[in-house]
Amino acid sequence: MLAAVLTGPGRLELVERPEEPDPGPGEVLVAVRRVGICGTDYHAYDGTQNFIEYPCVLGHELAVEVLAVGRDVTRVAPGDRCAVMPYLSCGACVACRRGRSNCCERIEVLGVTRPGGLRERMLLPAAQLFPGDGLALEQLVLVETLGIGWHAVRRAAPGPDDTVLVLGAGPVGLAVAQAARRTAARVLLADPVPRRVGFAAGAGLHAFVVGGDLVARVREHAAGELPSVVFDASGNHASMERAFELVGPGGRLVFVGHTRGVVTFANPRFHASEVTLHASRNATAQDWEQVLAAVRDGSLDATAWVNHRSTLTSVVDDLPRLASSPGHVVKAVVDLGPEEERP
Template sequence: MKALVIDTESRTRFTELTPPECRADEVLINVRRVGLCGSDLNTWRGFNPLAVYPCIPGHEIGGVVAAVGSGVRAVAPGDRVVALPCTECGVCSACLNGRPNACKDNQTLGVQRQGAMTPMVALPAHKVLVANELGYDELALVEPLSVGLHAARRAQINVGEWVAVIGCGVIGLGAIAAAAAMGGRVVAIDIDRRKREVAGACGAERFYDNRETDIAAALGELDQGRGPAVVIEAVGLSATIEQAIELVAFTGRVVYVGYAKKPVSYDSARFLLKELDIRGSRNATVADFRAVLALMALRRYPVELIISGHYPLGQADRAFADWAADPGAYTKIMIDV
């Protein structure tokens, strides 16, 4: 079976793999959709420090079960499924604290281990969730939307609080939709005004273009001049990571779900003077996946606006090149396997 492989420096090639075996505790999945993630694009660009090359990308999976192992009971052939792409060791402090999404020794599909940009994968049954009511496009969106929802949960949003989300990629959109569902009043910020419609459909009350608007002045008017109680940074640029500290209200919460590719410099006095809570957000939990599935069933996500285009597996290499050439033109690219 065919698989897309990324070597270093934007080089891709196709290779032939032997179809995987299905062990007693595993589920064999016919992959139907794979969503391209920003981490996949960074792997293609050679900017992902966690990637192990040569790398088969793909961790946003929508598929159908082809077979199950002898020890599997909760999943059956023919079930439509989404996959949790991360591993957990069970013994590090994160795992022991009930936060396996932040496992010290995590290995993610398509990053530290080979991913799903291929017609068939075998995964542990406990890493598979059944969602027969959803289509393959929706299933492949669950993972990135769950990462955004987890960031919103890390913010501990209260009803009526103003929440600023910097970045309207799919993870940012997931944070917007989750924050709105939690009762937050959401302001979406991006550098591309084409994201206005999809941000609004996800629940944002306001949208600001970071290149055309004085963001500090605009957000400074919120909550009678106090500013947003929460800022979620979902871009991963040094400038916006630093900007989040300036934008958030005194005693507010800043959640970072994006990470910069180089060190960031802060005026640490701002932390103390504002007495800020600075929180990281990594991956997502099973509970986050189930919450997104519930919101998906309620049609809280504008799937038709989020998905920018489909490419067949044989043109997946071109999809990376097209996305890199005009990042703002794409919110989510789906690969049809």
């Protein structure tokens, strides 16, 4: 069985691994069909991902097909096509007991702290599978990204009186913007990469290129006022620090991306404006159920984001190129079959 293994920063190798055993109680054997590549994978390749444990099989955005199920599994059946929630929580810590499994104290994440999906077959707990119920593989592989955005928006709860600014027009920023415009009065999207801004504008979003006096630029696009809700989806240290200056009085700032090191801000303005700061990590099963419902009814559609395709054998060469210039690709997907469903 072939797998793409990241043995250390800058070292992605295609290796033969033993075949997976038959599924045990509560387990499911799946064939991996699609794997999304995102900023987490780029940072893992560069050695700047906060939680990666080497060596690791990358791949946490997954669409799979069920091959066999273990005893007592009723959630899915052979032949089902599913999205895979890659966050494995303990169910017992204080966060889990409070319904915050996304920030479990002992959380494991496929493709980060546990082997992920850049391989032909894998065993998974049945509880991690969300049946697609007729959705295409291209839709299922994007559920994880959409879930990240959905959860972040649920953290800030923008309403019809809010102007929202999203910093970063990558897939997570796009996911945040899509979720936010379901409830917010106005959603703005800003990024330093013109190509990304152009894509976002083509998708119907109010997007602009950042540069120069950032505060003035934001005011220009927000009718002279600062936004009441700001999401930083860039994961960029400088952007996260500047984001504090962009939140209007009484507003909310949400860090969706994360970075290594210390993020600083000017306390007097932060305090005087009574800004609320949120971190947003992963997503919950509730978020995923709501995302899947929105994808089914057509109110969320991210399939147009996929503008680069790879295969399991070619991703070893593709990932270094993608990681070196992530702004040139909106969404990359590794296609592992089946051939009759390839776009």
